[in-house]
Amino acid sequence: MYDEMTTGDSVRAPYRNIKRWIDEIGPEALDKKRREAETIFRKVGITFCVYGEGGDPERLIPFDMIPRIFSASEWEELARGIEQRAIALNKFLWDVYHDAEIVEAGIVPGDLIFENDSYQPLMKDIDPPAGVYSHIIGIDIVRVGDNDFYVLEDNCRTPSGVSYMLENREIMMQLFPDLFENDAIEPVEDYPSKLYATLRSVKPPLCEGEPTLAILTPGPFNSAFYEHSFLADEMGVELVEGPDLYVEDDRVYMRTTTGPRRVDVIYRRIDDDYIDPKNFRSDSILGVPGIFDAYRAGGVTLVSAPGAGIADDKAIYTYVPDMIRHYLNEEPILKNVDTWRCRDEADRAYVLENIADLVVKDVHGSGGYGLLIGPHASDAERAAFAKKIEAAPERYIAQPTLALSTCPTLSGDALASRHVDLRPFALVGAGEDGCSVSMTPGGLTRVALREGSLVVNSSQGGGVKDTWVLNGSG
Amino acid sequence: MALLSRTGESLYWIGRYVERAENMARLLDTGRRMSAVPNDADDETSEWQSVLAGAGARYAFDQSHKDVTKQNVVDFIAFSQANPSSIVSCIAQARANARAIRTALTIDMWEALNEFWLELRAKAPMRVGAGELGYFLDWVKKSCALFRGVADSSQLRDDTHNFLRLGTFVERADCTARLLDVKCYVFDDRDEPVSGSVDTFQWTVVLRATSSLRAYKWAYGGGYDRANIVEFLTLNPYTPRSLAFCVERISEHLNRLARLYAARHDSHEICASIAAELNASDVEAIFEGGLHEFLTRFIARNNWLSTQIARDYNFLSAAETAGVDIAAESAAKPKSRTQEQTRVKQPLTAHQENKSAVAS
Numbered sequence: 001m002y003d004e005m006t007t008g009d010s011v012r013a014p015y016r017n018i019k020r021w022i023d024e025i026g027p028e029a030l031d032k033k034r035r036e037a038e039t040i041f042r043k044v045g046i047t048f049c050v051y052g053e054g055g056d057p058e059r060l061i062p063f064d065m066i067p068r069i070f071s072a073s074e075w076e077e078l079a080r081g082i083e084q085r086a087i088a089l090n091k092f093l094w095d096v097y098h099d100a101e102i103v104e105a106g107i108v109p110g111d112l113i114f115e116n117d118s119y120q121p122l123m124k125d126i127d128p129p130a131g132v133y134s135h136i137i138g139i140d141i142v143r144v145g146d147n148d149f150y151v152l153e154d155n156c157r158t159p160s161g162v163s164y165m166l167e168n169r170e171i172m173m174q175l176f177p178d179l180f181e182n183d184a185i186e187p188v189e190d191y192p193s194k195l196y197a198t199l200r201s202v203k204p205p206l207c208e209g210e211p212t213l214a215i216l217t218p219g220p221f222n223s224a225f226y227e228h229s230f231l232a233d234e235m236g237v238e239l240v241e242g243p244d245l246y247v248e249d250d251r252v253y254m255r256t257t258t259g260p261r262r263v264d265v266i267y268r269r270i271d272d273d274y275i276d277p278k279n280f281r282s283d284s285i286l287g288v289p290g291i292f293d294a295y296r297a298g299g300v301t302l303v304s305a306p307g308a309g310i311a312d313d314k315a316i317y318t319y320v321p322d323m324i325r326h327y328l329n330e331e332p333i334l335k336n337v338d339t340w341r342c343r344d345e346a347d348r349a350y351v352l353e354n355i356a357d358l359v360v361k362d363v364h365g366s367g368g369y370g371l372l373i374g375p376h377a378s379d380a381e382r383a384a385f386a387k388k389i390e391a392a393p394e395r396y397i398a399q400p401t402l403a404l405s406t407c408p409t410l411s412g413d414a415l416a417s418r419h420v421d422l423r424p425f426a427l428v429g430a431g432e433d434g435c436s437v438s439m440t441p442g443g444l445t446r447v448a449l450r451e452g453s454l455v456v457n458s459s460q461g462g463g464v465k466d467t468w469v470l471n472g473s474g
Numbered sequence: 475m476a477l478l479s480r481t482g483e484s485l486y487w488i489g490r491y492v493e494r495a496e497n498m499a500r501l502l503d504t505g506r507r508m509s510a511v512p513n514d515a516d517d518e519t520s521e522w523q524s525v526l527a528g529a530g531a532r533y534a535f536d537q538s539h540k541d542v543t544k545q546n547v548v549d550f551i552a553f554s555q556a557n558p559s560s561i562v563s564c565i566a567q568a569r570a571n572a573r574a575i576r577t578a579l580t581i582d583m584w585e586a587l588n589e590f591w592l593e594l595r596a597k598a599p600m601r602v603g604a605g606e607l608g609y610f611l612d613w614v615k616k617s618c619a620l621f622r623g624v625a626d627s628s629q630l631r632d633d634t635h636n637f638l639r640l641g642t643f644v645e646r647a648d649c650t651a652r653l654l655d656v657k658c659y660v661f662d663d664r665d666e667p668v669s670g671s672v673d674t675f676q677w678t679v680v681l682r683a684t685s686s687l688r689a690y691k692w693a694y695g696g697g698y699d700r701a702n703i704v705e706f707l708t709l710n711p712y713t714p715r716s717l718a719f720c721v722e723r724i725s726e727h728l729n730r731l732a733r734l735y736a737a738r739h740d741s742h743e744i745c746a747s748i749a750a751e752l753n754a755s756d757v758e759a760i761f762e763g764g765l766h767e768f769l770t771r772f773i774a775r776n777n778w779l780s781t782q783i784a785r786d787y788n789f790l791s792a793a794e795t796a797g798v799d800i801a802a803e804s805a806a807k808p809k810s811r812t813q814e815q816t817r818v819k820q821p822l823t824a825h826q827e828n829k830s831a832v833a834s
Binding site: 220256258 | 475476477478479480481482570573574575576577584585588589592633637731735737787788790
């Protein structure tokens with residue numbers, strides 16, 4: 001098991017200072033600070049919402065005070081790998097919504113794309129500004145050893161968590177200002193201005209002059225509402241709900257106290273299905289009728305583009321390294337986790353045989369649902385899952401259980417090792433030749449708070465940590 | 475400069491709900507005081523009856539409660555979630571509106587309201603007795619005052635402030651008018667009561683409920699006089715809870731919006747006509763036409779103004795009900811005294827009512 005802070009008896013270089021600090025301050029004082037942090041989170045209202053499970057629907061994400069740290073060189077490598085992936089994913093999206101060369105070339109099976117629920121036929125032959133479909137990509141990465149990173153999945157639709165990246169840093173700086181004194185840690189606070197620049201760069205063809213931006217939220221009942229409102233505030237743009245918008249002559253307008261005002265770029269945090277009851281699910285009350293028509297006509301840019309989800313589909317995931325080779329003519333910098341596709345007979349036989357050692361995932365599942373962790377499941381659970389696989393093999397993929405790295409984490413008033421992953425955020429906008437990627441050094445580190453647990457999702461009892469990237473000298 | 479219509483609407487209702495919560499606390503406080511004074515045997519019940527009437531909650535109360543007891547009334551007016559105008563409901567709704575538009579509030583405003591709500595949730599419901607009610611009501615009043623204060627000291631004087639304050643003063647005018655209306659019968663009686671009588675006591679209750687007992691004495695000297703008290707709470711432009719004062723503030727905020735947006739609307743005309751009517755009135759004329767009739771007309775016209783503000787500034791609820799014309803003038807006809815006027819609550823849009831369907 002790889003620990004981020006210590007190898008044997010020695011403390012790894014990036015963690016030396018923080019180890020000294022932890023020893024000085026002691027876990028009890030840290031626990032007290034943790035409670036202080038929770039009070040601040042409640043007061044500011046940094047919550048996520050879970051409905052339908054009873055209890056208080058507005059919950060805090062447990063925040064762990066001990067940061068997760070990368071050296072400058074570790075981050076540089078990760079960032080290069082993420083940029084490469086972000087560009088390849090967008091090229092793939094362009095391709096599948098145009099001539100689908102990658103299918104012609106026999107690299108990705110056509111049925112996996114065209115019969116996929118995430119494929120959006122209405123997007124065929126639409127040219128989004130700068131060829132960008134997925135503008136904000138969250139790539140989930142796990143570490144199993146020194147310089148040994150794997151991509152667990154890509155999130156190309158509307159990945160959330162970036163507000164925690166920013167707030168975690170904010171609260172750490174508030175509680176422990178001394179830690180940040182000598183500028184050894186790369187700042188993350190310019191993410192909102194980078195996001196603004198990214199959105200601005202993809203203004204629609206019909207927009208002349210400065211575009212008006214807005215964030216479209218499903219509303220205060222959505223689990224990530226805090227993040228929507230936080231980002232709108234940080235960027236100084238309106239946070240709109242479906243009923244605030246309407247479409248007229250292929251342009252989108254907000255209803256304001258002085259009448260209509262045009263909106264040009266919409267960072268929508270509503271799923272494809274719900275965004276336009278006229279073109280997609282007609283029972284949606286969250287969306288804006290006709291907004292897709294305006295998009296098609298070039299009157300508005302939707303961020304991300306409808307149908308971008310085909311790129312982060314768990315079945316497509318296995319082909320990302322091939323995409324990188326195909327579109328960029330480069331070797332992938334970041335590794336994929338070995339994946340067995342249950343749709344292939346040989347793979348399926350292997351998965352059923354070895355289910356006790358594998359993680360099996362429903363390709364349509366998310367948030368840690370529809371998942372079997374073989375080594376942690378009971379015989380009955382494995383048997384039940386095996387039945388599901390046999391009933392609908394195309395729905396499942398399997399991967400080896402990775403020994404996710406651990407990071408010291410406060411548990412009660414003592415330190416314990418807990419598994420972590422990392423979600424950095426890549427922004428993809430218009431660049432000089434096509435699209436360009438910008439990264440914020442850091443990301444969201446999620447930590448499984450239960451001992452031994454590998455599930456880091458906040459909906460399943462995961463917590464978060466501040467993520468540091470040390471600058472060159474560190 | 476403009477706001478999302480939904481933002482303007484939410485600010486307006488935050489103003490209304492916080493003001494309403496404060497008035498509910500004042501109203502309960504009068505009940506608490508009255509019940510502490512030895513009176514006829516029936517009086518305690520009738521005092522809590524009149525608290526219910528003042529809250530516009532008699533009918534709703536009867537749906538869920540049998541006996542008008544102190545505990546039941548306090549539960550209903552302070553803590554009931556079934557009562558949309560209870561203190562708990564008001565603050566929950568104010569906070570829900572604030573959460574939806576929090577970027578339009580200053581951090582101080584959001585934190586004041588959010589903490590108010592968090593603490594209220596921890597306190598409610600509570601058993602009455604052991605003298606805690608008084609402290610609780612004081613705390614509610616202070617929390618409302620804190621929100622008003624941080625809004626005054628932190629908010630830009632732009633349209634956000636104007637919508638918030640429109641809500642505050644439309645609601646305050648409504649509350650003062652209702653409070654007076656409940657006590658109408660003690661004012662309508664032409665025989666001047668002797669000092670120290672129950673009637674005099676009732677008058678002081680009204681003054682206390684508007685936090686203006688002291689102010690009244692400064693304005694009119696010692697001694698309670700029926701006409702003076704009514705004038706004080708209706709036409710006196712210096713009393714911060716009088717109808718005239720509230721209408722003047724509404725007019726001021728509407729005029730600021732008109733300057734800001736370079737547009738005047740029907741609501742400006744309606745407000746001017748309400749102000750003119752109050753201006754032209756004197757207390758003798760009010761008694762001549764009947765105090766109850768006067769107040770009923772005011773409440774209806776104030777509601778009409780509220781509806782028109784919603785239309786003029788494109789509030790989403792107004793867009794959904796467009797075409798459903800409210801018969802404002804006919805509503806302004808006096809209702810009989812026994813007929814209860816229910817309080818206006820924020821019209822939910824279909825969108826808000828169906829929000830359980832959520833995407834990621």
